[in-house]
Amino acid sequence: MTIARHLATIDLLRSRPFPTQPVRSDVGTSAPGYHTAELSTSEELRDDLSQREVTEEQYDAEREALAAVLSARWGLPQVFSLSSVLSRSVEEEHIPEPWGLLSASVPDVHVWHVEGQWVVLGVSQWDTELPYQLLAVVTEVDPP
Template sequence: MTTAELETVVQEALARYLPIIDEMITDPFPATDFEDGSGYGGPTHVVRVLRTSQDFWDDEYHKALQQADAEMSAALDVLAAALIVRWGDPLVVDLWSYLTAGYEGRRAPELIERLSQSAGSLQTWPVPDAGRWIGLTVGQHDTELPLELTAVVSHTPLPAASAADTY
């Protein structure tokens, strides 16, 4: 990724995605479950896809995937840096441990279980005075499908760093 491309990703993340995160923190949760092109949620949480890459069906040498991964990582990093300034270092949740715990028959909270099916980790921050927490992750539902930069807001208890900490 060139410096100019990286700068474009950074500026877009700050100008476009940070306001969405701010709205997610203050907006009321929906009364009923929903799922649409922008995400999903319900009375306890909202998940929004902030950025979606192309798909990778014809990416034989994984060049497009590498480019998309670099862009998503840059956007995630700049958003995380903005949230670190506000609320300090994140708690990093090992979603992979929740996925493997699910294979062993242990049930994680629905939100964490669903996130674990596409992402390996989730950076989370409690939001003071809001009774909520915010999370950021990059995930992919299958190797040919797009990468997604996702923001999560919930008023459920903050997830433990790993499934091992909860069982």
């Protein structure tokens, strides 16, 4: 059950204290104020445009399925683009982490505010040859 495994990972992140220094965890990375998890990662993609499109659709569908389950728990998420956050960071505005990191590779996110924490889902794709990732972030840092 992939969705069940993703939910367990998100619940684990929500229960962990935030570290005082950046560290690699068993599911991703953690730093002061946030945890990230790489819920799933595709194979590396080469020059096959049709395969990239299929993979992108698959990862978007996986995010939507997980978002539906989380919405049943916490209500509908806020859904917004991170493009303006990326633009602001390029213009040398300080963007707090994890938002700066997310904006570099995740075009849009689904966000829930739960018990003082932000739970974030997004699909990352750093480069046309690099894999897609379904990411979850739990943070106490407000979105910029």
